[in-house]
Amino acid sequence: MFGDVARRTYAYAVLIGLVIGACQAIPPATPAESFGSPELSAPAAARYLVTTEPIVVGHGIEQCVALDPLSTDGVWIWGPGRTGCSTRSTGPDVIPAVGARITPLPDTRQFLVSYDLELIPSGSIQVQLLVDDRSIRVGFSRTAQAVPIEQRLDLAIPEAP
Secondary structure, three states: OHHHHHHHHHHHHHHHHHHHHHHHHOOOOOHHHHHOOOOOOOOOOOOEEEEOOOEEEEOOEEEEEEEOOOOOOOEEEEOEEOOEEEEEOOOOOOEEOEEEEEEEOOOOOOEEEEEEEEOOOOOEEEEEEEEOOOEEEEOOOOOOOEEEEEEEOOOOOOEOO
16 A cells, blocks of 8 residues: 555656646747737748838837837837838848837737937937737827837838938
């Protein structure tokens, strides 16, 4: 009888070890996975979410914004070109945002994107954008300008000043 108890105890210990090992092998969730949105869990073919038109991020500055929802810091910006966000007036390429962070908001289908924007001739502002499955807007106000987003395969935005 004591042998059966020892075998069961050993079996439970092995099982618990396997479960703990499996849990440790699971990578941490990305913002899109935490977000739980099939629309934002971009398929491999369409990795980036991009504003379809410029958004005023502060001090009258219009920017186009792209983000990788499978990253915690993948945010890029550029000045809109002649046709809006489908072209750019800055370059030579899109610019990685300084201090970028993508954070899923708990119990919502939204996440916060923040980054620092250097101002000329000096100073900076922190930009905070709220992203849902259809649009991006500045801050948390429901009355803030919201611009549509689309999925893109890449960030090869042509220059057209």
